Amino acid sequence: MLAKQKYRKSGTSPTFLVQNNISFVPRGGTSEIMSEKNLIFVNMKIRLIGKNLDELKKLVAEEGLPGFTAKQIAQWLYVKKVRSIDDMTNLSKAARARLSEKYEVGVTPYAGLQISSDGTKKYLFPVSCPHKRGLNVRVSEDELETSAIEAVMIPDADRATLCVSSQAGCRMGCRFCMTGRQGFHGHMSAADIISQFIAVDESDKLTNAVFMGMGEPLDNYDNVMRAIEILTADWGFAWSPKRITLSTIGVLPNLKRYLDECKCHLAVSLHNPLPHERLSVMPVQGAWPIEEVIALIKQYDFTGQRRVSFEYTMFAGFNDTKAHADALIRMLKGLECRMNLIRFHKIPDFPYETSPDVIIENFRNRLNNSGLTTTIRASRGEDILAACGMLAGQHRE
Numbered sequence: 001m002l003a004k005q006k007y008r009k010s011g012t013s014p015t016f017l018v019q020n021n022i023s024f025v026p027r028g029g030t031s032e033i034m035s036e037k038n039l040i041f042v043n044m045k046i047r048l049i050g051k052n053l054d055e056l057k058k059l060v061a062e063e064g065l066p067g068f069t070a071k072q073i074a075q076w077l078y079v080k081k082v083r084s085i086d087d088m089t090n091l092s093k094a095a096r097a098r099l100s101e102k103y104e105v106g107v108t109p110y111a112g113l114q115i116s117s118d119g120t121k122k123y124l125f126p127v128s129c130p131h132k133r134g135l136n137v138r139v140s141e142d143e144l145e146t147s148a149i150e151a152v153m154i155p156d157a158d159r160a161t162l163c164v165s166s167q168a169g170c171r172m173g174c175r176f177c178m179t180g181r182q183g184f185h186g187h188m189s190a191a192d193i194i195s196q197f198i199a200v201d202e203s204d205k206l207t208n209a210v211f212m213g214m215g216e217p218l219d220n221y222d223n224v225m226r227a228i229e230i231l232t233a234d235w236g237f238a239w240s241p242k243r244i245t246l247s248t249i250g251v252l253p254n255l256k257r258y259l260d261e262c263k264c265h266l267a268v269s270l271h272n273p274l275p276h277e278r279l280s281v282m283p284v285q286g287a288w289p290i291e292e293v294i295a296l297i298k299q300y301d302f303t304g305q306r307r308v309s310f311e312y313t314m315f316a317g318f319n320d321t322k323a324h325a326d327a328l329i330r331m332l333k334g335l336e337c338r339m340n341l342i343r344f345h346k347i348p349d350f351p352y353e354t355s356p357d358v359i360i361e362n363f364r365n366r367l368n369n370s371g372l373t374t375t376i377r378a379s380r381g382e383d384i385l386a387a388c389g390m391l392a393g394q395h396r397e
């Protein structure tokens with residue numbers, strides 16, 4: 001079923017959801033513009049969010065506006081986080097009117113929200129059939145359903161971390177992942193990625209970000225890098241790269257680019273050190289073996305500000321033996337890194353359950369005793385299925 005049955009609606013729109021340029025109309029809706037049932041119109045306005053300073057400079061030049069306007073717009077978008085061009089009050093009325101003819105801010109309000117008993121919040125966002133965005137096309141409601149993505153805000157004593165999505169669905173096909181089960185519905189634009197940071201209620205309180213939501217970020221490299229540029233640039237959010245972690249299963253060519261071009265932290269989904277076993281649950285192993293991923297990572301310095309960590313979901317009887325622990329120790333020898341052990345939340349049609357706590361603790365102790373810093377990650381938002389890597393999917397069943 002569509003997420004709307006389980007999510008709380010946001011806003012006061014008379015339709016199920018109205019965002020800046022897209023409306024979801026309930027079946028039988030009577031909107032004049034959307035007279036055809038179950039069809040959604042995508043308009044032609046261009047979103048300003050997701051653009052970097054160079055693009056904004058080009059844009060203002062094309063519109064005949066003074067060059068300094070670009071920096072003013074960036075401030076309104078990424079510092080003051082306005083939702084409308086009309087709110088950019090240090091731009092002249094004429095400039096605002098001119099911009100509004102062609103452009104919109106383009107923040108997508110959330111369509112639904114679930115709040116866990118531990119304070120974790122899961123937001124649902126529509127992304128507008130990413131591969132069709134900007135075209136004057138109509139798309140079916142079903143198509144938009146499959147393009148919904150989620151972001152999770154995880155509060156802690158001294159931080160608020162946003163776990164963001166980078167693709168609608170995913171084409172990596174990891175067997176233990178609900179997102180992978182959905183298939184791939186499109187890359188998210190930089191605008192859709194940045195929009196998550198602005199649209200959540202905690203936007204001004206966020207301290208950290210992890211690209212660990214739906215999708216493989218290194219499979220959508222350019223848009224993710226653009227979003228990180230906006231988050232870290234002084235004309236943008238001005239976050240330190242230390243506040244951002246990108247998680248990957250090891251898309252090797254783009255991992256090299258990421259390590260060369262970006263100072264943010266890296267997390268690698270490892271899950272099994274034995275190649276044939278890893279391949280049985282992670283098809284990526286066939287294309288880019290974890291041994292080659294680790295060999296590449298070992299060429300970079302992680303003794304300074306930038307950190308690398310490994311994610312290891314514990315599957316009973318599959319990857320939780322002493323032999324697996326010893327293989328991990330051998331594999332990561334000489335690398336300054338951390339290991340996060342994660343309890344598995346069972347999903348349908350996958351043969352393994354989570355390892356018992358005592359096995360997880362023994363596994364952790366064995367790694368720690370070898371000098372590999374290892375922690376068991378606390379589960380957050382379990383009651384709303386908010387664990388990273390577990391996003392979406394369930395609400396559509």
Ligand code: SF4
Nearest residue numbers: 170172174177180215
């Ligand atoms: S675990 Fe990550 S890479 Fe694998 S299918 Fe799920 S979202 Fe994609």
